[in-house]
Amino acid sequence: DLEALEHEGREYIMQLDIATGIRRKIAHKAEWDYTSNITKENEEKKIQLQLEISKQEKAAWEDTKMYRWQDFQDVTLRRMFKKYSQLGVAALPDDKYKLLMKSVSGMESNYATSKICSYKNPTKCDLALEPDITEIFAHSQNVSELEHTWIEWHKAAGTRAKDNFTQYVTLNNEAAKLNGFKDVAEWWQSEYEVADFEQQLAKLWEDVKPLYQQLHAYVRKQLRDKYGPEIVSAKGPIPAHLLGNMWAQTWSNIESYTRPYPDKKEIDVTQAMKDQNYTPLKMFKMSDEFFRSLNLTAMPEKFWQNSIIEKPTDREIVCHASAWDFYDGEDFRIKQCTTVDYEYFQTTHHEMGHIQYFLQYKHLPIIFRDGANPGFHEAVGDTIALSVSSPKHLRRVGLINGDAEDEQTEINQLYKMGIDKIVFLPFAYTLDLFRYGVFRGTTTPDDYNCHYWRLRESLQGVEPPVNRTEEDFDAAAKYHVSADVEYARYYVSFIIQFQFHRTLCELAGEYSPTKKLVDCDIYQSVEAGNALANMLRMGSSHPWPDAMEALTGQRQMKADGLLEYFKPLHEWLKTENERTGEFIGWEASKTPLV
């Protein structure tokens, strides 16, 4: 009878879950060994192991399909079976599976090991993305140097990945079909468990776009005043190499010469960190202490032993920051090439947020040890970092001794947050709108670059520094495209982190009709920490609206938190852009696209 079958099913799935934990630990160890020491040998070992494990997973999958789990009474048991019924890329036949693994690790190692020649010293050709190229984009105001560096990086990391990428698209789409999806776009969106995910992304963009256009117009004017109308036009897109970041995804590095009230005290956190002899370890210890102050879990001993927090000098590694769960309840790691600056201080909190999620749900079955949706996992650390970056907190830890809050300082602070958080949204939206088109076939390989730049221009209002052709493949010059990492998760994160922040600030007594969100710091609030922990402990055991509701009382992702946070800035920008008569929005680029 059904009762007995369900009982048998529960026994089966619990065994499968234990076996899955062991398999994942082995696979992640091989992945860790490869990405923390990029050699042909380690790549071979990793692919061989992943192939072995995919065979075991496929065999288990055949058994799982035998159960009539859709009829089971226990909703959690049904949810476990549903997740285990999705095999993933292991559904590919062995030869195609290997080809897919090779094309992705080929792109990722190309990205991680690409070097370019210096503009100032053309014989020096060992510049890596981290820290060298990142440093140039953070500080250089030499337009020719920025243009050279932008072109060389996109040639090395983008164009060189095109063949692998095209093969990856074909094989990944085949895997999607074997998992019952039309294409990878549908597969990626299924992770969000709502039927209208793409429409929700579009709605969020409509909500935020007016604010973005005001900020874009203000920054374009500031840059035109600095570089002249020949380089920055009055009504066109902004050249992408002038925004302080290789991908123009956050513009924090141009804050010092574009902020609204330049004569107000400079909040240069990086300089203060250097002056106070900060080290990467100190940055990690401070982040750990913040989490503990909320009554959240301390980093276990193994974390401090096994993590890689500085770029090694004796080997090549994947520097792009990452957090790792080895599914044994005690081995959790971060790998990042930390530099002592404000940007990496934020990234450290971002990665520690991933680890905290791992720690909070480590009691769950393996299959539920995941974010409520991929955006939740990206939002934890950033939510904490919203408190850390408040003037109140930076004063508390002695990183600034800025003036007490006055109107102009507050606008400067909101501007500093806005060129990080608001400008990121159209970039993130573009990256996966582009890849949805690629996986659906509406964007074909001979259109890749034209479609990529058409989206970047229409949504982000940026243009390439020089003419681009289909010989180039600029999308892969971004880590997540070369590493097969879905990106809508960050778009979701940058929206929901403000919903989380607002709730935590209320619980911490840091937000009320008289206390503004911009100066909220939840540090040492056990109430806030306990509420956050309760949501994190759910992992992916429930659909994400349940987790969202458990923390915020809302069941939808909405831009209202973000818009409330930046409201004073939005008003100021509208007034300022009217005062200067700056054109709002942008006309088509003058840089000819293919």
Ligand SMILES: C=C(C[SeH])C(=O)N1CCC[C@H]1C(=O)O
């Ligand atoms: C820090 C990470 C690793 Se999950 C990252 O990739 N982020 C964090 C914010 C956006 C995105 C990026 O760097 O593009």
Ligand SMILES: [Zn+2]
């Ligand atoms: Zn992340």
